[in-house]
Structures are given as C-alpha cells and as structure tokens.
Amino acid sequence: MTGPVLDVRGLRVAFDRPVLRGVDLRIAPGECVAVVGGSGAGKSVLARALVGLEPSGSEHFRLLGRDARGFGARQWRSARGRDVGLVLQDALGSLDPLRTVGAEVAEAIAIRRPRDGSGRPDPRLPRARRDARVRELLTRVGLPEPELRARQRSGQLSGGMRQRALIAAALAAAPPLLIADEPTTALDATVAARVLGLLAGLRDAGTAILLISHDLAAVSRVADRVLVLDDGLVVESGTVAEVVGAPRHEVTRRLVAAARLPEGPGPVPEPGEPVLVGRGLRRQFPLPGGATVTAVDDVDVELRAGEALGLVGESGSGKTTLARLLLAADTPDAGTVELDGGPWSGAPESRRRARRSAIRWVPQDPLGSMDPRLTVGAVLRDAGARDVDALLRRVHLDPALAARRPRTLSGGQRQRVAIARALAAEPRVLVLDEPVSALDVQVQAAVLDLLVELRRETGVCLVLVSHDLGVIRRVCDRVLVMSRGRVVESGPVAEVFAAPREPLTRELLAARGLSIDGAAW
C-alpha cells in the first residue's frame, strides 16, 4: 500500500463532556506511533474510537484509504479484526477465563479470513487446519510450548503469556494496523521489554502499530513517532528523539521526568538498631499433583530503624511472600522473624495482636482492601485514627475527602488513603506491596515523593516491594534483588545501580531506561 494506513483529522468523542477534542493522527505502513498521556487524557477512548467501538465525529477519517466516516455498525464490524486489530488494556481480563487460549485464537480465525483470502470467512475451517493456524500464530508471538498453551486457560498463563496470546488473536486476520492499548502496564519490566520487542518485530515485518501508553520510557524503545495527548488534545508530537530530547509542553516535560530514573531519597537519618530481622526464611506452597514450589528459599533480611529496604524481582520471584512473612501474615516453614528483638513469626497470634500496630501493610489493590460502604473517614477511624483531618493532611489529601467513599476517589487518592490508614496507628514499619504499579507515571512520582517525605519527617521504616528498580531507587537505601525465592544480589541502592553484578539486575535496569542517546541512565 502506498498511502497511510490510518489518516484521521479532528477526531472528536464526547460522553457527558468532550473527551477527545479534535485529534489528528496519521500512521504509515510499517510505522510505530505512540500516543502517551496521563490518566484521563482520553487515550483508551481514542483506541476504541479508532475501531468504531465509540461513536465519534471527525473532519477526515480514512482507514486503508476508505472513508470511515460513513461506516455503519456492519461495516465497522467487518473492518475490526481484518483491517485493524485492537489489543485491549487489561491483559488479565481480555481472554475469556472459561475458554482455552486456543479457542480464543481460533475464534479470531473463524470470524475473519486473512486479507489475502477472498469472500466470506469460513467458521467451518477443518479442525486440523485451524489448530495448525492457531499453533502458527502462537509460535509467531513467541509463546513457548504453543501446543500446551493452546489447551490452557488464561488463569494458567502468566501476564506476559496472556499478552502474547492476545496479540496472536489480534493478528489472526493479519490486519495492516494493530492498536495496542497499554500492552505493558500489567507486566514486570523484563517481560514488558520482551513484549515491546515482539511489537517492534511486527512493525519491521510491515504492520503499522499504534501504541497507547502512560509510560514514555516503555514506548520510546519501539516508537518512531510520539504524540502527547492531554485532556483530549494532542499537545506535542514528533520523533522520539525530538519529544524526549527537547520537550516543549509542560505535560511532556512531566512525562519525560517520570520516565527517567529518579533521584534517590536524599539525606536520611543514620540507620539505628535492628527493628525487623528475618533469618533463614523459607516458605513452600503445595502444587496440585503433590509437588511443591519454594516461594522463599533461605532468605535473611534485616531492617534497621529509619531505613527503607527495597525488594525487587520479576513476578513470581517471591517478593510478596517474603513481605507477608515479615508481616506475620503468613508463617515460615523454616526460619524466624524477630520484631524489636522479640519473637514475631514464632509468637502466637494472641501475643502478636497487641504489637501489630508496630508494623502495617499497604496492599497492592487499595480499593479491594476497603469496605465500599464506609466513607474514607470511617475507614481511617476503623484503623485507629484519632484525628482524621490531620492524617489526611499528612498524606496531602483534602480533609473534605473524609466524607467520600473509596470508589469515588482516583487511583492516586486511594493509594494515599491506604497509606494514611497504615499510618493511623503510628507504626514503626510500613510494608508496601507494589504501591504505585497501578498508577500512571505522574501520579506514581507524587506518591513516591510522599513516601520519601514520610521517611524523613516521621522516621518510619519502609519495606517496599516493587518490580520497578526506578521506584526502589527513589525511596530506598538498600535493595534485595530476588529471583526464584532467593536473594541474588543485595546492597546499598547506589552501589547496586552503579555496578550491578547479576545479569537479572542488569536486565531490570535496562528495562527501565529511556532508550535514546543521552536520555538513558
């Protein structure tokens, strides 16, 4: 094809208020364009509008040279899958959990013949040929053991595998344009890098790719051009080098700043006596069929007063299990945890309860951990807060939010409430599980600033679990790098960053940097 795959001018979408206010977008074959922006900028609406899943208006809308402005429901349906594939934001929920991965991909094959074929799709493609095509697609997206994966359901696959399977389904009819909405958000850094590599390979093979993301660092690795979207408008656009190297707009500058590896926490008090000490910790879980998996394998941890310790690793490396052992939310199969010099993991719960206020948990999903019927004020009072207003101000929230319910808050606000709730009992240690992984980069930066400030001003110790070394670097003094339940590298954050010894650490670091000359770490 000669002309652009997609050429849109003045795209508008409005619900009760305007969401997209005139977006221009052009993608040539074999080009990868990234749309970046904060939450609420209208990115996902843009993705859906481009495949006709949202009603939109525009001055010009050409898809593969055809005018899409007059498309009815039927024409859009025949364009979806064949002319343009969409990979949705939620990789975890976008595969039907009741059906096998093979059935999902086969469905995409049955609905659409590849563009080179003519006539109507054939749902009764012989089973053997369809299975072979499923296998071929799964192999193409780099899914290991495609025959086994085709028989499994999404619950049995890791996040990265699900994302690959979804891309395979979207590629079934070989669409010239693939739209991927936040394809790496739910993935840890190394897996995300591999998925981006897959998309780059597709682009090199001639597929036009529209990447939608809040993370400039991620898309900068594969995109040719970047569009910065803010409040429904494209505020800046250009090549990756132009946008990252010389950001002109305020929003772009914030995105670029958030994408760089952040500064450390700055001057912090000297560490004092040990507060939380784990020795020889081991935890195993039974697998169906009698085997066991060792989630934490002979790990020593020491947290001193005033210190912040980072636990980093890929998903499944045992970070969260270790954090739960430190909290005494789970009991180790071997080893002990001591809190303030007294027994902790070994003590009966009746003894522990009185001391539980010394160590508090900030969960990964703050919304799920709050009773939806309670107001924020009631949630905090439940946790032992005496002065709700002061506590909300402490985490930089408006005290007026005390009357709201958790569901009506933004992701960043919820995370701040979760931190306030953990602080209510004035604990000595906060354990935070991926506190910012669900937030967009700008909100992430603000929450991490808050954690640094809390350290400095209240002297609370932190144990921070994250798959993102950037997050660890912003907040922590020391870091443990975990892999398959073991600590493979540990030491002061500055040292580990300056001279990583393990390949895994180097990979985690590489996955985090902006990928243009000079802008990378």
Added chain:
Amino acid sequence: MAWLRWALARIGSALLVAWVVATVVFFALRAAGGDPTEAILGGPGSQAGPEAVAAARAEYGLDRPLVVQYLTQLWRVLTFDLGDSYARRVPVGDLLAEQLPGTFLLAVLALVLAWVLALAVATAAVGARGPVGRACAAVLRGVEVVAAVVPHFWLGAVLILVFSTTLGWFPATSSGSDPAGLVLPTVTLAVPVAGFLGQLIRDAVLEAETAPFAVTARARGGSAVGVLWRHSLRHGVLPAVALSGWAFGSLLSGAVVVETLFGRPGLGRLLLDATLSRDVPVVIGAVLVVALAYVVVMLVVDLLERVLDPRVPEVVA
C-alpha cells in the same frame, strides 16, 4: 484419588442430609401434637374405643419411650424399610413409587420451561436496541419482578379462570400424564422460578458483556450474537445454574400447592394428607425421597458447573 475423595464426601453428605431430615421430621410431627393412633384407626373422628387405641399403640410400638420409637424408625430407614402407612395400610415404598413419577415429571418440566423463559427474557433484554427495544426491555424487567414474587395459588387460579373456564383450551384438573392436563400446572410452577432465574441471568450476562474479554471479542470483529453466544451467555448462566438445585427444591415444595389446586395426584398431595393425619412413616418416606432427589440434583448441578467453568483453581501465589 481426587475423584474418590470427592465421591465419598458426596455420599457422606447425602447420608447426613438423610439423617437430619428423618430426625427433624420425626420430632416435628410429634411436637405438632395429635396422635398417630388416630391415623391408624381411621383418621380424626373415628371414635375408637380405649381398648382399640391401646391395642393399636402396642402394635405399632407407640407406647414405648419416644427415643426408642425414634431409633426404631431410624433403623428401618437405614435398612431401606420405610414401613407401612398407618392410614392406608400399604407399604410406604409402594405409595411413593406410585406418586413419585407424576410429581418429578411436573417439577422437571417446570424447571425446563423456567430456563427457556428465563433465557428468552434475559437475551431479549441484553439484545435490546433503540428506544423501542429498550422500553420493551424495561417492561420485561418489570414482568420478571412480578413473576418472581407471584404466589402459586393465585397464579394457578388465574390461569384456570382464563385458559380453562373462559377459553376452555386446557382442562382445569388433570390426572396422570395427560399432556394437555400438564400444561397449566407446569406453567404455574415455572413462572415464579423463571422470573427469578431471568433476573440472575440478565444481570450476569450484562456484566459479562462489558467485561474486557467481550470487548476484545467485538474488537476482533465478533457480532453481537456471536459474542453473546460464545462468551457472555456462558458467564451469565453460571449463577443461575448454581441456584437451579435450590430452584428444583422449591419446585418440589411448590408442587404441593399446585397438585392440590389442580387436583393432581402426586407426592405433594400424599405429603399433605399424610401430615394432616399424622401418618408418620409416609411423611418420613416422602420427605426422605424429596431430600435425596435434592441431593442428586445438587450433584448434577455441581457437575454441570464444572463443565461450564473448567477453571483450575489457581495456585496460591
């Protein structure tokens, strides 16, 4: 291994249910007052003499302590000997075998009809397009609520009045398996359950329709019907399947009312008569059969849920 353990647990829980049911029924009947000897001697108002009463009590062991009577009854149940009816002087097993098929046929037909109605209403509500379609869907939603709360005896009476007395399409009374006579009792039983199941299915299907996997299927080019059929409906029927076992139980108890209303012989009628005349062996036998049927239906529901939702429980993280 897992299957064996599962089967043993199932049988164990069925036995437990049977024991609890037999015990509760036995003591409840006694606590309700009245004297089983009345049933033995021809029902209330038979004016039997004191000697006849004493003889009957001795013959049936009713003069012994209650605990002994209870244990005797329990032993009989364990040995599959349901005893003879006090009132009718025939083995309880024969009575049940005679009345059971009609009632089960009615309950099964009603459950099938309820599912058909519920699926039709739920998919119509989901597929509704445009202002007229949405208005119709809203009306159907109202009809569902009314259907779910309407009492059997009222619905049955109205149906008889309209379709039997006025239009004369179906007979008001029915006996045995005359197909025309089964229509009105089946509809009467099915409508409340259909309203209930319909609400469950509609809510769950609507939720599944907005789930990411359904949007993804549409983004692949799937049609509305295709997405409903291949994705959302399967998610949508799961809660309704889970509650169908319970619905079957309520259909059996509803059968008592409906069989009385339409003058049909059946388990419901048998149970009602036996309870009124304190015919203990018949009541225990009937209730046990119903309870066991319930256990079997729950088993089928469990298996069906496994087929529809084959997800392997995820390994603890």
